[in-house]
Amino acid sequence: MEFILTKYHYWIYIVLMMIGFYAMIGKRNLVKKIVGMNIFQTAIILYFISTGAKRGATIPIVEHGQGGAMHAIHAVHYVNPLPHVLMLTAIVVMVSTFGVALALIIMLYRRYKTLEEDEILELRK
């Protein structure tokens, strides 16, 4: 019980990832594939952010700005900033991939007038 309560969040992310993963390799519609891609990446981002969490800690910004240096700062009071940083990067990467994917889809639509993988394969023959 204790085990489940402390680990279940990981499983939620993994289930999300798998939904996305299935959409990427299972669905035949290109847009659905891309949506799956986003779900996958978002789940990974959730996972990373969760690794930075600490009970009873606040956002990683020193209170009352410049004065913050005056009194000591303890690591336990602030959540781990590193995952946030990494995920900012990952989000940008995700957005960029998404943009390129949409561009490709527009190209494909221009050429084949459809976005169903099967129909495209038909037309390619």
Add this chain to the structure above:
Amino acid sequence: MTTSPFPILIIVVPLISAFLVPVIGWWRKGLCYPLVIGALSLSVFSSIFILRMVMGQGTIHYYLGNWAPPWGIEYVIDHLNAFVAIIVSVISLIIAIGSKRNVEQELPEKIVYFYCLFLLHVTGLLGIVVTGDMFNLYVFLEIASLAGYALIAIGEDGAPFASFNYMIYGTIGACFYLLSVGYLYVVTGSLNMGDLSQILPDLYHSKVVLMAFAFFIVGVGLKMALFPLHVWLPDAYTYAPSAVTALVAPLMTKVGAYVMIRIVFTVFKPYFSLELIPATAILSWVAIVAILFGCILALGQTDLKRMLAYVLIAEVGYITLGVGLANRAGLTGAILHILNDALMMAGLFLVVGAIVYKGGLRNIHQLRWLHRKMPITMAAFTVTALSVIGIPPTCGFFSKWYLVLGAINANRWLFAAILLISSLLNAILFFRVIENVYFEPARYAHNGGIHEETSRDEAPLSMLIPILVVAAGILSLGILSGEIVSNIIRFAVPGDL
């Protein structure tokens, strides 16, 4: 910690030039190409300089932003990186020169953005090679991949779809990689390769680390088109523009192989990959299947480019086999084969580019007369083909030699047999083409060797010189391989093997 700027120049020069290309492109289109060449040759120069530094004073650490690892990002350059970095920069320079005419012919009004992405792709590959930080590697992997998707998509009909599949698989690979980085991060709290290799040995029995390793292999395997995960490769490389294929085919898979070697032997110690889990055994079996699969499917192709794509899958199998054998000789063979295969693929695809540029057809049954039309190109092609088959003294023979030695040392005689069989299959493959190129129909025999049919129409010099350079490299590196092994690769192979 070194303060010499060369480690960073390898990356920054092409990167900044990539940013400059669109600006200059708006102003003077003609300046883009010289800019690309200049940037690439600068990074060639600095990577050569780095290699000499490494050979002089051992591994180089470069702290970006002067933050000591594991807090900051560091560049760690040992013999392996320096070696691969030189391969990447030199090959990309050669390709940039050799494919100029192809670009002008195939994508006339997209030159500016093409060269921008070309540079970004090369930058990404170089960044992957020299970095010492897991997440930084991911970022540059994405730069390289995005540029790659776009470059492939502008090819002939069918390219966008192939590129879309490539993007789906590539993204899955990248996601798995990122996920494994996360798995390692959650149990170690570090992203730095050196730091990880310090921390991990205590955690080798943790399930998290095991899964992380597994997904690293899958992710990297997707990027380097290792056998079951190769599905995206043939279409993508067949339909891409010749210039792009010539750039991506030699480099992307090799860099993937480099990342695999890094992870299996540096981040994780051989102790983990060899003793704790049968990773290397599995890898070598997969590699064997890949080799046979690639060679046999290549036999079925008539499109020269597609055939070479399948050959490439087999070549990736060779490198993986070297990794999987996990002994000195095998890994030496793998690292040497990274160089040789990059050269051979560059040569072959440059030749294909030249044929296409001269309006030739890519179907291997329509190559007849080509040895009269473009004799020099075809001579270079023959040399390269012999090297792929593994005929001494070309360089392809020597990497096979080390691989066979490795297989015998590991008492895997079956693998040695398969290696030899595969080189026989390659022989069938390429002599089929060579016969078509050189031998004429019987009706022309015995007429004094005078043929009016085809006049000589050799590829332009800007293509010929790179092709010849590659061919000469293949011949000379074969003889020099002993030197390369004893001076560079010997140190690149981890000591505890």
Add this chain to the structure above:
Amino acid sequence: MISHLEDVIVQTVGRILIPFIQVYGLYVITHGHHSPGGGFQGGVILGASFILLCVAYDINEAKRRMTEKVDTVFCSLGLIIYSGIGVICLVLGGSYLNYSKLYRILPVNPIDARSMGILGIEIGVGITVMAVMISIFLDLASRGEHEEGLE
């Protein structure tokens, strides 16, 4: 192609809102030191203001304000600022992106020089992100045929 709809309300509201959005975007960029935010977030907000312009009026209106050429130049400009700062650090004898060396050319101590450097690159990032967002939006929304307006 579809003619852009002449809706007075949307256009007026857009015209009023856009300056505020842009100011807010600048605020987010520059105030990234003390509050959540920074180059990406601010850049996206700035980009969004232009996108609102495109939606409210039409694409040519937006391109009158910022042509493709300027847009592309901005894309590069931000990154050139960013990597340029790194190169300056290199020239000043530090390692790449070691902002503390900037104190030699800025009237501050090395610690604050880092803060300055961070501000500089945030601005660079902001510019690039804005320009990229606009460019991608225009390309995707108009399928690359800019003349024919949005769909």
Add this chain to the structure above:
Amino acid sequence: MKLLALLAVCATGVLLIYGTVDMPDWGDPHAPASIHVSPRYIEKAMEETAVPNMVTSVLADYRGYDTLGETAVIFTAAMACILLIRRRRK
């Protein structure tokens, strides 16, 4: 095909969940991630970079090179879109 995909997905998911067994609990302040590298960011960021927002300081300074990379990534995306679908002006 779909069945194969489903199997692959389930296998992956099971493996991933198997991996999570050894992971630290949620929000555990003594998780390796919270005690190995990050404390320095939290405690030293202020006096080392004079930026109270640690995320910004890590993003732009400690790991500033990543940020350069990611900016390059979206730049790549923009160039890719232009290369792929922008048409010549007649």
Add this chain to the structure above:
Amino acid sequence: MEVVPSIRPLLAIAVSALAAFLILLTGERRRNMRELWTILASLTKFSIVASMIPTLLAGKVIECTIISLSPGIALQFRVDAFGIFFATLASVLWIATSIYSIGYMRGLKAHAQTRYFFCFAFALNGALGVAFAGNLLTLFIFYEILTIATFPLVAHKETPEAIRGGRKYLAYLLTGAALVFFSMGLTYHLTGTLDFVGGGFLRGHGSNSILRLLFATFILGFGTKAALMPIHEWLPTAMVAPTPVSALLHAVAVVKAGVFCVLRVVLYVFGPQLLSDLNLWLILAYFAAFTVIVSGMLALAQDNLKRRLAFSTINNLAIIIMGAALLSPSAITGGIFHIAGHGFMKITLFFVAGAISVKTHKENVSELDGIGRMMPLTMGSFAIGAMGIAGTPPLVGFISKWYLCLGSLEAKEIVFLFVLLTSALLDIAYFFPIIYRSFFNRPKEQGNSGFNEASMLMVIPLTVCAIISIILGIAPDAFFHFFQVATLAAKSILGIG
């Protein structure tokens, strides 16, 4: 045995490579120029080789190390008695063949003559490399060069059957090469070195079973080229090649190189001692004896002159190998000496066949009635060559056979004595009818009887070869000290004196 460092071996090899490229550059336009290069190269090559003989006779060894190919293996030329023997033979016969092939090719107005002469020069390059190689890897490199350079010669006519012959040739030889490759790797794995040592260096390494396997793979590998019986099939098929090529293939370069390699392996890698420990010598000897008898019988059945000669070649090669396998001093001497003797006699025979086909376009034995009256010189030399092969005194064949018989007596293996005698009878049986027909039968169709020789460019070489084979029969040490060198080699192998 003192070692003389010298660059002459390298020069001797490089000459023909250089010539090959000069030929390529000269091209079809200025054919006299091109042929001049061939002649010059062959003369230079011979003089360089001849200049090394005195040093050898003084009991010294010439060595020339170029570069290290792989840890413990160098690209090294080491000229010992055995090597110089083969080298002399090859370079002498190249002179004859090149003069002859000029006449032949011009007589037939063959196409692609540049390619022909280019490959010819390159094949010689390979042959000399094989002769001078100081270790297995160097040997293998030149062995492969020889194989590849001969492929275009075999398929030169470019008729479908020629191409088929070429394919078969490649298939057999590359498979053999793969086996050699494997055995080489195994040898290196066992001993850590590949340098030839008179008397072998494998002794005391590895278990007997492994050594037996190694021997089998080696013999099968090199045996393909030496056309041992079960794997001889490519040789008769390769008869589609132009006659000078067949002459070169059978008398000198390819098959002799194969025999040379087999002897190298038997005597310099395994060594008599080890072979007699493992009782492999007897197996090999019986193997060879079987080949001798069967090929002799098959030769009887052939009607096509060149095919008949081909089988007689197989027969004689087997005799040589048998001599080496007997491991007794006289047998080895005889075997080695037979390499030269058979070389001269067989090349005469092939030249004759070529001359006939150029002159009268007759290929089959049954058509040769009365040809002797038409071309007495040619058929006279044919008679000499045939007698020599049959081993009638005072011809060179007699000497070698005599020593072989002595050897089989020394080895106390009377069986092989009978084998030799039978083969001699068979030789007479399949050669005599030809001589009889050509001289004593009346030609079927009248008219073209009367003196009508082929062009002098062809007649002179073949008569010269015939005369040489007489002289060598009377004075085995004439000109080239063949006999002395052979005994020297035998002694050095068996470690006597």
